[in-house]
Amino acid sequence: MRRFALLLCVSALALASACSDRSTSPTADATARRSLTPVPVCLTATEIDALIDAAFVDGSPDEQSALGKWDNIKKQRAAGDREEVIQEKTIDLVDFMLTKKQQGKLLAEANPTTLAAFADLINALFCYANLGQYYFPGGDAWFIYPTDDAQTVEREDGQAAMRLPANAVFTPTLVTITPTSTVLNTKLDKYPQNFEFSKYPANEPFAKFVITEVCAETPSPEIFEELVLGHNKADGSFELLPEVPSLLTRCATTQASVPASITDRLLNLVLPRKLHAAVMFGGGGVAGSVLELSPIGPVDPRVNVSANASSTTAPIGSLVSPSPMVTLTTPNGVPLDGIRVDFTTLADSYALGATVSPSNRLTMDATISNDSAGTASATWRLGTALGTYGLSATPQIGGTVAVPGVEFIPALRTFEATSTPPAQLVVTQGPATGASFVAGVLHTPATIVEARDASGRLVEGFTGTITMTAASGAAAQAVGGTTAKTATSGVATFDDLSITKTGTFTMAPAGSFDATSLAASGAYAVTITPAAATTITAVNTVPATSAVNTVLTPVVEVRDQYGNLRPGTPVYFTPTPDENNVTPSAATTLSPSGQASTQWTVLFGTNTLFAALDPSAQEGRFVEFTTNVATSTSVSLSCSEKGNREPINNFAVRLTKAPAQGNTVRPIKAVQFYFSVNGNAKAPTNYPVTVAATYTTAAGVVATVTTQEVLALRGSASEDLAGRFTFLTPFTPRSNTPVIFKFTGPAISNEIRFNVGPCQPGDRNCRSRCEAKTISSTGFNLFANPIVRESMKFDLFSN
Numbered sequence: 160m161r162r163f164a165l166l167l168c169v170s171a172l173a174l175a176s177a178c179s180d181r182s183t184s185p186t187a188d189a190t191a192r193r194s195l196t197p198v199p200v201c202l203t204a205t206e207i208d209a210l211i212d213a214a215f216v217d218g219s220p221d222e223q224s225a226l227g228k229w230d231n232i233k234k235q236r237a238a239g240d241r242e243e244v245i246q247e248k249t250i251d252l253v254d255f256m257l258t259k260k261q262q263g264k265l266l267a268e269a270n271p272t273t274l275a276a277f278a279d280l281i282n283a284l285f286c287y288a289n290l291g292q293y294y295f296p297g298g299d300a301w302f303i304y305p306t307d308d309a310q311t312v313e314r315e316d317g318q319a320a321m322r323l324p325a326n327a328v329f330t331p332t333l334v335t336i337t338p339t340s341t342v343l344n345t346k347l348d349k350y351p352q353n354f355e356f357s358k359y360p361a362n363e364p365f366a367k368f369v370i371t372e373v374c375a376e377t378p379s380p381e382i383f384e385e386l387v388l389g390h391n392k393a394d395g396s397f398e399l400l401p402e403v404p405s406l407l408t409r410c411a412t413t414q415a416s417v418p419a420s421i422t423d424r425l426l427n428l429v430l431p432r433k434l435h436a437a438v439m440f441g442g443g444g445v446a447g448s449v450l451e452l453s454p455i456g457p458v459d460p461r462v463n464v465s466a467n468a469s470s471t472t473a474p475i476g477s478l479v480s481p482s483p484m485v486t487l488t489t490p491n492g493v494p495l496d497g498i499r500v501d502f503t504t505l506a507d508s509y510a511l512g513a514t515v516s517p518s519n520r521l522t523m524d525a526t527i528s529n530d531s532a533g534t535a536s537a538t539w540r541l542g543t544a545l546g547t548y549g550l551s552a553t554p555q556i557g558g559t560v561a562v563p564g565v566e567f568i569p570a571l572r573t574f575e576a577t578s579t580p581p582a583q584l585v586v587t588q589g590p591a592t593g594a595s596f597v598a599g600v601l602h603t604p605a606t607i608v609e610a611r612d613a614s615g616r617l618v619e620g621f622t623g624t625i626t627m628t629a630a631s632g633a634a635a636q637a638v639g640g641t642t643a644k645t646a647t648s649g650v651a652t653f654d655d656l657s658i659t660k661t662g663t664f665t666m667a668p669a670g671s672f673d674a675t676s677l678a679a680s681g682a683y684a685v686t687i688t689p690a691a692a693t694t695i696t697a698v699n700t701v702p703a704t705s706a707v708n709t710v711l712t713p714v715v716e717v718r719d720q721y722g723n724l725r726p727g728t729p730v731y732f733t734p735t736p737d738e739n740n741v742t743p744s745a746a747t748t749l750s751p752s753g754q755a756s757t758q759w760t761v762l763f764g765t766n767t768l769f770a771a772l773d774p775s776a777q778e779g780r781f782v783e784f785t786t787n788v789a790t791s792t793s794v795s796l797s798c799s800e801k802g803n804r805e806p807i808n809n810f811a812v813r814l815t816k817a818p819a820q821g822n823t824v825r826p827i828k829a830v831q832f833y834f835s836v837n838g839n840a841k842a843p844t845n846y847p848v849t850v851a852a853t854y855t856t857a858a859g860v861v862a863t864v865t866t867q868e869v870l871a872l873r874g875s876a877s878e879d880l881a882g883r884f885t886f887l888t889p890f891t892p893r894s895n896t897p898v899i900f901k902f903t904g905p906a907i908s909n910e911i912r913f914n915v916g917p918c919q920p921g922d923r924n925c926r927s928r929c930e931a932k933t934i935s936s937t938g939f940n941l942f943a944n945p946i947v948r949e950s951m952k953f954d955l956f957s958n
Contacts (some may be wrong), residue, residue, distance in 0.1 A: 400447025477618015494533025512542025
């Protein structure tokens with residue numbers, strides 16, 4: 160406001176100096192300084208004489224009165240009168256000149272230049288009387304006295320006024336009303352015109368409320384009807400004034416042209432004869448009561464409150480989407496931030512379990528977050544019951560924008576949401592259709608199932624049970640793991656599902672709400688393959704006895720730990736004696752039967768065939784086939800001292816004489832003994848045992864031949880395993896001479912023991928044919944007649 164007043168004074172007589180009797184001349188620098196910084200203009204008494212003379216009609220009574228008052232002030236100062244007296248006289252002079260200006264009796268009204276000079280005159284008088292740092296901006300002004308009755312002061316152009324009650328001030332007060340371009344400190348819609356209402360002394364409060372009035376220009380009468388006055392307070396805040404009826408009668412003028420600029424409009428208000436007349440389509444006066452003067456102008460106090468949606472639907476227990484949101488704007492569309500909006504769940508909805516967070520929020524500026532300007536929103540979650548829910552959003556007075564007097568239209572917004580139930584279960588994550596898993600292995604990724612309503616929205620309030628089922632054709636298949644889960648916020652996660660049977664299975668969710676089954680979608684199919692082979696069983700049997708060189712066909716079947724047939728698994732076939740012919744020695748189980756077989760050619764004696772899943776033949780991973788082939792010579796002898804079985808390395812076994820058929824000695828091809836091992840191991844362990852046979856040849860020469868057999872013993876003292884030792888070349892002892900068999904085993908051979916035979920101790924038949932003698936530390940004469948202690952069961956095989 161003051162800058163504008165100074166702008167009008169650029170071409171005025173600008174005489175700037177200290178309050179003294181020294182005369183100074185105006186300079187360009189002084190004029191520029193005054194244009195930038197409003198300060199009191201201090202002039203000499205002679206310069207004030209010239210300004211008074213220039214302000215009045217030369218020789219008029221008003222000029223004489225003004226000069227007389229001024230001469231009296233100068234004389235009193237020269238006489239050393241008290242400063243209060245000089246100030247009182249100065250105020251009287253200023254009041255006189257302002258009154259004459261209002262009466263149109265000043266030459267200063269002629270143009271802006273003389274008007275600025277008049278303002279300089281008033282400021283110079285204040286400075287001369289030491290009335291403080293007051294700057295008179297020019298324009299319309301009045302002195303108000305403590306004893307004045309109620310009065311109205313109005314600008315000459317009728318565009319602004321002030322109504323003062325009786326005894327409105329405590330001391331003589333100069334009141335000015337000046338057009339201003341100062342912007343009101345509010346985002347509310349503002350309308351021309353703004354006026355600077357000021358007074359001197361500025362720090363003296365009014366004794367009572369005064370009423371300020373301003374003409375307003377609006378595009379429509381409807382907007383004008385809503386306007387109130389607002390002003391910038393001294394602390395920088397903004398205030399709406401309590402509304403009172405306006406008495407201005409000259410606001411609404413109608414002419415052909417409208418001032419194009421704010422400068423033209425202000426000149427129009429300052430000058431006594433208007434340069435232009437405003438066209439006010441919906442104009443008139445706006446009034447309000449105030450204690451503090453400042454820039455004052457018409458403001459639209461309305462704030463439009465709009466909502467993004469008034470009604471919607473949402474699944475039970477779920478967030479309402481989009482979130483309830485209100486937008487606060489002025490009628491001209493200016494978004495308003497910093498206004499608190501309270502969100503309140505209506506009573507009936509609260510009873511249904513609805514919640515809202517946060518309960519209040521400030522409207523957002525466009526620079527905050529990603530929110531739109533002027534908006535406030537809340538997270539609204541429905542309860543788990545079916546029904547209709549309500550929420551209100553109420554803007555609140557407070558802060559720098561929603562000052563008292565602001566009117567929210569409407570005062571609150573309500574939102575309505577109808578809850579919807581779950582209608583379907585949807586698999587949103589799980590193995591891809593066609594994925595393959597080994598039996599018993601967890602399916603990955605975890606299967607996630609969501610409960611959704613008919614519109615496909617997640618039903619966060621569903622906490623029912625969801626199960627996963629598997630079907631192969633029309634048949635259901637048991638599923639391993641946790642197949643029934645309680646949904647959390649409408650979601651169930653199955654992270655330990657597995658199937659133990661082979662085949663192709665369809666995995667699908669199932670569940671219900673209020674006893675109504677929910678539709679299922681997103682089912683997927685998985686293929687289950689067998690787990691690792693764990694068991695082998697015999698499919699067929701072999702005869703207990705067979706003819707020599709018979710070809711047998713043992714068949715085995717392999718399964719995993721869940722009983723599924725296991726095709727493609729190697730099976731190893733191991734015969735005893737090892738010279739038996741097995742073809743193939745390893746075979747792969749067939750698909751889909753899981754079976755494998757071999758061709759087994761049996762020889763004389765007890766024939767054993769192991770069919771194993773691995774060469775170690777662990778317990779449960781092998782099957783044994785046994786058949787006996789009759790021999791041409793078989794001697795069974797058995798004696799046992801005190802019923803004990805003895806370690807093989809403690810004894811030698813003597814056949815008292817070589818077998819013969821008639822008078823012909825038969826060659827010896829193999830000899831078979833029966834063994835066991837200490838302990839209780841369930842799986843067989845291989846033990847290499849060597850047998851040395853010492854005999855007398857037909858030529859009378861003592862000879863020894865050796866052979867080795869691997870015994871697969873399982874740690875059962877009663878196993879009675881037949882171990883047949885076959886010599887690479889059959890040998891023929893001399894007639895009526897003994898054959899001695901001596902055993903050499905592994906380091907633990909003392910644990911390998913002979914099994915007793917069918918004869919009982921004391922059976923002379925047994926002793927007469929075969930003897931076992933303890934080996935002394937010094938050895939013994941193999942061909943001497945020993946004292947018989949015990950005998951062993953064995954079978955002797957000839958060609």
